[in-house]
Amino acid sequence: MTKLRLHHVQYGRSFRVLWLLEEIGLAQKLGADLEVTEYLIGTNEMRESDLPKLSPAVRIPALEIGDLQMAESGAIVEYLTETYAPELAVVPGDPERPAYLQWLHYAETQASLIEQLNLQMVFLRPPTVASPVVIKLNVARLRSTLKGLETHLEGRDWLLDRGFCAADVMYGFNLFAAPFYVKLDEFPNIRAYKSRMEAMASFQRAVAREGEQRFYAQDFYPVPEH
Numbered sequence: 694m695t696k697l698r699l700h701h702v703q704y705g706r707s708f709r710v711l712w713l714l715e716e717i718g719l720a721q722k723l724g725a726d727l728e729v730t731e732y733l734i735g736t737n738e739m740r741e742s743d744l745p746k747l748s749p750a751v752r753i754p755a756l757e758i759g760d761l762q763m764a765e766s767g768a769i770v771e772y773l774t775e776t777y778a779p780e781l782a783v784v785p786g787d788p789e790r791p792a793y794l795q796w797l798h799y800a801e802t803q804a805s806l807i808e809q810l811n812l813q814m815v816f817l818r819p820p821t822v823a824s825p826v827v828i829k830l831n832v833a834r835l836r837s838t839l840k841g842l843e844t845h846l847e848g849r850d851w852l853l854d855r856g857f858c859a860a861d862v863m864y865g866f867n868l869f870a871a872p873f874y875v876k877l878d879e880f881p882n883i884r885a886y887k888s889r890m891e892a893m894a895s896f897q898r899a900v901a902r903e904g905e906q907r908f909y910a911q912d913f914y915p916v917p918e919h
């Protein structure tokens with residue numbers, strides 16, 4: 694049986710890959726069992742596992758398909774779609790290719806801000822103190838990326854005119870983590886976009902596999918006063 698193994702962290706970027714694997718139905722296509730290896734960030738689990746052999750920066754996601762080993766969520770999303778679901782990719786020469794690449798990679802501009810906020814608000818432990826200035830700055834920068842996405846989504850169901858594609862999958866992590874730092878009340882297009890994701894059967898299967906949210910200890914993290 695072909696090996697199909699995803700290295701995963703709850704509420705992390707690996708959700709993008711988990712969702713895409715469900716959308717493609719890759720386990721069924723390969724006649725494989727999807728094995729999900731979950732880690733707890735902030736422990737030694739990742740360094741002490743075989744992840745360092747798979748992921749140059751020892752980060753998740755990493756994906757193994759047979760002998761193939763790959764890290765970087767965006768790269769994995771591009772590879773999986775062009776190899777197994779070309780209808781979700783946009784090929785070179787297609788007029789929507791520049792927009793496809795732009796929005797696929799914009800997701801990481803946004804995700805890196807979420808990551809900085811996770812670092813300050815979730816991972817720092819006493820006696821280390823989070824920096825209100827850095828938090829305030831990163832919240833403002835995250836809000837600004839959400840505004841850019843909100844404007845783009847005006848009058849659209851998905852990022853591209855052709856409909857749901859691999860670039861949308863990248864936001865399956867971002868838009869579920871961002872609201873812990875920036876409320877989405879001011880972004881109606883993003884809220885509707887999220888609802889469209891949540892209505893997809895593949896998304897629901899990925900959420901069911903991931904289980905209840907356990908990563909964040911509270912529903913919202915306000916910017917500390919000082």
Ligand SMILES: N[C@@H](CCC(=O)N[C@@H](CS)C(=O)NCC(=O)O)C(=O)O
Pocket residue numbers: 702704705706707734751752753754764765766767801808
């Ligand atoms: N650009 C990479 C970023 C990967 C990344 O930073 N993943 C986070 C979880 S979302 C991680 O593994 N963090 C562990 C750490 O920082 O030690 C990607 O998209 O895969």
